[in-house]
Every structure is written in structure tokens, then in C-alpha cells.
Amino acid sequence: MTTATLSGRDAYKDELAKLAETEERIVCLEADLGGKNHPFQTRHPERFLNLGIAELAGVDIAAGLAEAGYVPFISTFAAFAALRAAESVKLSLGYMGKNVKLVAPYGGVSGGWFGTTHHALEDIAVIQSFQNIRIACPHGEEETRRVIREAAASTEPYYIRLSRNDAFESLARASASSCRELLVERGAVHGRAKLCLLSVGEQATELCKALTEQFESVVHAHACYVDSQSLKAYVEPLQSLADRFLVVEEHRATGGTASYLALIMPEHPVYSHNCGEQWPMYGGSHAEVLADLGFGLEPLRQQIQSLLGGSDDI
Numbered sequence: 001m002t003t004a005t006l007s008g009r010d011a012y013k014d015e016l017a018k019l020a021e022t023e024e025r026i027v028c029l030e031a032d033l034g035g036k037n038h039p040f041q042t043r044h045p046e047r048f049l050n051l052g053i054a055e056l057a058g059v060d061i062a063a064g065l066a067e068a069g070y071v072p073f074i075s076t077f078a079a080f081a082a083l084r085a086a087e088s089v090k091l092s093l094g095y096m097g098k099n100v101k102l103v104a105p106y107g108g109v110s111g112g113w114f115g116t117t118h119h120a121l122e123d124i125a126v127i128q129s130f131q132n133i134r135i136a137c138p139h140g141e142e143e144t145r146r147v148i149r150e151a152a153a154s155t156e157p158y159y160i161r162l163s164r165n166d167a168f169e170s171l172a173r174a175s176a177s178s179c180r181e182l183l184v185e186r187g188a189v190h191g192r193a194k195l196c197l198l199s200v201g202e203q204a205t206e207l208c209k210a211l212t213e214q215f216e217s218v219v220h221a222h223a224c225y226v227d228s229q230s231l232k233a234y235v236e237p238l239q240s241l242a243d244r245f246l247v248v249e250e251h252r253a254t255g256g257t258a259s260y261l262a263l264i265m266p267e268h269p270v271y272s273h274n275c276g277e278q279w280p281m282y283g284g285s286h287a288e289v290l291a292d293l294g295f296g297l298e299p300l301r302q303q304i305q306s307l308l309g310g311s312d313d314i
Helices: 008-019 039-043 055-067 078-084 086-095 123-128 140-153 202-212 228-239 257-264 286-292 297-307
Strands: 026-030 048-050 071-075 101-104 134-136 158-161 183-185 195-200 218-222 245-249 270-273
Touching (some): 008 140, 026 055, 039 048, 055 071, 055 078, 055 086, 071 140, 078 101, 078 123, 078 158, 123 134, 123 158, 140 158, 195 297, 202 218, 218 228, 245 257, 245 297, 257 270, 270 297
Parallel strands (some): 026 048, 026 071, 071 101, 134 158, 195 218, 195 245, 245 270
Antiparallel strands (some): 183 218
């Protein structure tokens, strides 16, 4: 861990530039949001392409580079990666399985003032429906760096959902632990929990970290990967923790992680703390937009208390 914690999108840029020092097949494509002094552009200008606002074509270009033996990482807003470029993602990454890594900052409503057109509360549902694409929602700098390393070493297509400027320290993992493994933060629980919080993404994980210690019968599990294959692998470890689950995710309920878990764990109640059904019309910071959608610390606390029968220590 570096001394100064970086946001996920800055950690991505830095880690990819480092990996490219020894892996000459890595190329970096940006859709006009790389910013000044992009680390990859500075260190490897011959392998950096700013394609402009052409997300659909950008994914196709990345697929062509993958076919030629390169390992392309292409980055654009989550809303444009999953929705505007959906057909190319479906065909190139899902159907043909091209070795493309689609990195999507501004996930959820992290764009804040950028507004509804730049928010993405449907992207996980869209990408998950295409099949065969790894979906990673890392929390904090170190987990983001690990995901980028795992993606670079894999031949699978990836969708990596990041926020904008939030910077967090990742939950501690064993040095040999892959981000594909469920990470359990037990909190105050002794033995089997009455409720398991399953966090997906940065804001959700921060909320769960803050609340876990307050409830004696609640355990917190963090999922970095939420594609269907990964979620199926979580079933057994989740069942060993509790019988009921509350998924906390900066996404809509429809097509989110909770809905898929409910399908593959029909014998267990699966609840969701999400961003609701309204369009994010409120202009403000990331936290303010989330609060307007009913996603936050106090609403989550109340939901946990309700599920536990109104007590903090049931």
C-alpha cells in the first residue's frame, strides 16, 4: 500500500502503467476522459490511444487488438461502457470472448453533478445478462490494483466498475488471496450470524464496515466479483455464515446482485439495500445524490434493525 491512498480510477491508471513496464502486449485506450498527465500516456505513449467520444467503436477496436494478441484495457464512463457500447460488449466480449478489459469509472452515481445521463445504476444488470464476462467492483486502492493485475493475467473479458474520486483503504486480505474469494469481516459475531451483510462496491462496503460492529448478530462479507460464475462460487461460503442475507449495492434492485443470489439461493431470504426505482435527478455530490435515493448509513441501519426485529443486539 502506498502512503497516500489513491481513488480507484487513479489506482487503475498507475497500476496499468506499472504492469506495462514488463508486459509489452498491454495497450491503454481512453474515450476522452484520461485527463492530463495520464501515467500510461506519460510512460508508454506508443501504446496509448485516446479514441474520443466513440465508445461503441472503441470496444470494437479493442476487440481487434485482442485478436492481434494484445491485451487492451479500454476506459470510459460506466453509463457509456455498459449502455452506449452494449452491442459491441455483447458480441465482442460476451459472445466471442475477446480478451478485452473494459474499465468503467463513474459507476453508480459517483459522477454527482454530471447528472442522470452520466450515472449508471443499471450497468451490472446489463453486463451480467451477456454471460462469460468477469464483473469486478473493487473496494479501495489495493483491491483495485489486485483486480487490474488479475485482469491483465487472465484471458477472460472483464468489466471493472470503479467510482470517481472516492479514496478508501481496502479491507485486509491474506497476501495470497485472490479478489475472487469472498472476504469475510465477522465483526462482533460469535458463531453463526442471524443476518449477513453482503457488500458490493466502495460506498456499500464502507457502510457495512461502519455498521457491522454495532450489531452482535450480523456478519459482513465483501464480494469483489459479481458475475454469475463468481456468485455461484459464493453460495457455499455464504450459507456457512447465515441463513438470511442483505445485499448492499449502489445499483438498482432490478438485475442487481441480490436478485441473482435470490435465484441461486431459493431456500434463503435475500434482501436488498439499493438505490431504488427513481431516476437520480438531484444535483449534488456523490454522497448527496445517494442520500436523495435513500442509500446511506441511517436507512441501512434502520433496515438491519427491522430485519432483526427492531433490536441492535438480537
